[in-house]
Amino acid sequence: MHPDTPxxxxxxxxxxxxxxxxxxxLPFTVMILPFGxxxxxxxxxxxMSVAEAMAFSIVVIAGASQFAALQLMQEGAPIxxxxxxxxxxxxxxxxxxxxxxxxxGQAKLWQRALIAYFLVDQSYVLGAAEYAxxxxxxLSEKLAWYFGVISPVCGLWYVATWAGATxxxxxxxxxxxxxxxxxxxxxxxxxxxxxxxxRAAAAVSVGGTLALWWMPYSSGLLVAALxxxxxxxxxxxxxEKRRGA
Amino acid sequence: xxxxxxxxxxxxxxxxxxxxxxxxxLRFSFLGLIGNRALPPMAQRMLRYTPMAVIPGLVxxxxxxxxxxxxxxxxxxxxxxxxxxxxxxxxxxxxxxMLAGVVTLAAGLWLQA
Numbered sequence: 001m002h003p004d005t006p007x008x009x010x011x012x013x014x015x016x017x018x019x020x021x022x023x024x025x026l027p028f029t030v031m032i033l034p035f036g037x038x039x040x041x042x043x044x045x046x047x048m049s050v051a052e053a054m055a056f057s058i059v060v061i062a063g064a065s066q067f068a069a070l071q072l073m074q075e076g077a078p079i080x081x082x083x084x085x086x087x088x089x090x091x092x093x094x095x096x097x098x099x100x101x102x103x104x105g106q107a108k109l110w111q112r113a114l115i116a117y118f119l120v121d122q123s124y125v126l127g128a129a130e131y132a133x134x135x136x137x138x139l140s141e142k143l144a145w146y147f148g149v150i151s152p153v154c155g156l157w158y159v160a161t162w163a164g165a166t167x168x169x170x171x172x173x174x175x176x177x178x179x180x181x182x183x184x185x186x187x188x189x190x191x192x193x194x195x196x197x198x199r200a201a202a203a204v205s206v207g208g209t210l211a212l213w214w215m216p217y218s219s220g221l222l223v224a225a226l227x228x229x230x231x232x233x234x235x236x237x238x239x240e241k242r243r244g245a
Numbered sequence: 246x247x248x249x250x251x252x253x254x255x256x257x258x259x260x261x262x263x264x265x266x267x268x269x270x271l272r273f274s275f276l277g278l279i280g281n282r283a284l285p286p287m288a289q290r291m292l293r294y295t296p297m298a299v300i301p302g303l304v305x306x307x308x309x310x311x312x313x314x315x316x317x318x319x320x321x322x323x324x325x326x327x328x329x330x331x332x333x334x335x336x337x338x339x340x341x342x343m344l345a346g347v348v349t350l351a352a353g354l355w356l357q358a
Contacts, residue, residue, distance in 0.1 A: 031339060047247030052257060059265035064296060068303055069264055073250045075312060082250070082260055087267035089299045095292040097275040098284050105280055116273035178311060179322055179350055182304040183329050187343035189300050190333025201297040209302030210309060218306075225298040232294030233287060 014144035021126070021148020028122045029156050035063050036157045038184065040164025042070055045177050050165040057161035061154060062120065064188065065089040071181045077218055085221060096124035103131045103142050111143065118150040196239060201232030321353025 012020075036057065043053035056066055069086040077085075096119050104115055126149045131142060193199050205228040212220025250256045275282070284292075308326045310316040329346030336342065 034340065034343075047251040048257070052251075052261070055258075055261050059261050060268055062268050064300065065264060065268065068299070069260055071303060071307065073248045073260070075307075076248060076250070079250065079256055079259055079263075083263035083267060085299065085303070086260075086264050087271070089296060089303075090268045090271055091295040092292050093268060093271040094274050095284070095289060097272055098289070101275045101280060105276060109277070112276045113273065116269065116276050119272040119276075176322075176350060176354055179307070179325065180347070182307045182322075183325060183346035183350065184343055185300050185304045186326055186329040187333055187339045187346060189297060190330045190342055191337040191339055192297060193330075193334050194337075197294070198297050201294045202301040205298050205300070205302035206305040209305050213306060221299070221302045224302045225295070228298035228302070229291040229294045232297060233290035236290055236293075 012141070014140050017141050017144040018148035021130075021145040022151055024126055024130070025122060025149040025151075025153050028126075029152055032153060032156045033160045035184065036160025037164035037168075038180065039063065039066055039070070040161040040166070041168030041171065042067075042177060042180060043161075044165045044168050045171075046070065046074060048165075050162065053165040054158065054162055057158055061117070061157065062090050062093070063157070064185070067181050067184060072218075074178065074181075075218070081219060081222075085225075088222065088225060093119055096121075099124060099128050103127070104139070104146065106139055107143060115146060118146075118154055120150070120153065122153045123150045195236070197232045197236040200235045201228040204228040204231045321350060321357055324353050325350035
């Protein structure tokens with residue numbers, strides 16, 4: 001592909017589009033590697049086998065919810081609440097599913113089943129952005145891009161988990177591993193605190209959870225999260241009106 | 246100390262499969278079953294805030310009363326949390342924020358020891 005022709009879709013083969021998707025996702029792997037490895041390290045430090053840590057990354061394949069499950073298991077929360085809360089972290093995936101349906105909804109069922117399995121933050125962000133830029137792409141071009149993007153992202157997620165789980169035991173004992181998950185989470189969400197809607201949602205989430213800590217089985221977290229989602233959406237509407245006025 | 250849920254393999258696999266299936270259904274929902282139907286705008290807006298709604302609440306108790314110290318608020322952990330958030334907002338870079346937080350935590354715990 002010529003570097004300064006912005007990939008004319010009528011000329012690019014699906015193979016070329018696949019490779020371009022591969023390249024486009026490489027910057028995201030800067031995040032995938034350390035967090036995948038960290039998950040492997042923490043999972044085995046908490047007593048999981050390498051195979052169990054790998055099962056987590058292969059079956060769930062959603063970093064933030066995997067860390068959430070780890071945190072809640074460490075706190076000894078009941079199983080149903082662990083599954084509910086960690087799944088709630090992934091509710092945004094339904095939004096991604098909505099966003100990609102106009103583009104990939106015509107694919108065969110087995111293809112959609114596979115697309116759904118690999119639907120992560122990166123495949124949504126890069127997919128939605130590129131499909132908007134390439135209005136002439138048909139289904140096969142869109143599929144080629146999608147699988148190009150997810151190959152390094154998801155492949156490296158497995159590899160990094162395996163490496164962390166396998167070599168993490170070499171780390172010295174006595175590290176404050178209990179606090180690495182909270183620090184990682186704060187590092188993930190704080191760059192998102194750009195808008196008032198995000199800040200309001202985060203504030204309600206923190207304040208609500210601490211205020212509702214008396215509720216059984218830390219179910220206050222789910223109540224606070226629902227309230228935070230509503231507040232975030234309402235503040236967003238308010239902000240839009242103010243900007244529009 | 247291995248948490249009970251991890252030591253008990255049935256419970257651990259229940260979490261892995263439960264979370265995996267729940268997440269898969271969310272991913273498959275519209276692509277696979279519901280198809281080309283729009284979500285109500287309010288629902289779309291709310292879904293946008295799920296990470297921000299769940300994650301801060303998830304970490305708040307671990308920061309306010311960490312289990313590692315028996316529930317006592319710990320200055321090193323509090324400071325590390327503040328530094329992580331400040332660097333995250335300032336730099337908008339997750340890795341920079343994380344590094345700053347870990348270094349602060351290590352320094353704080355070393356000073357306390």
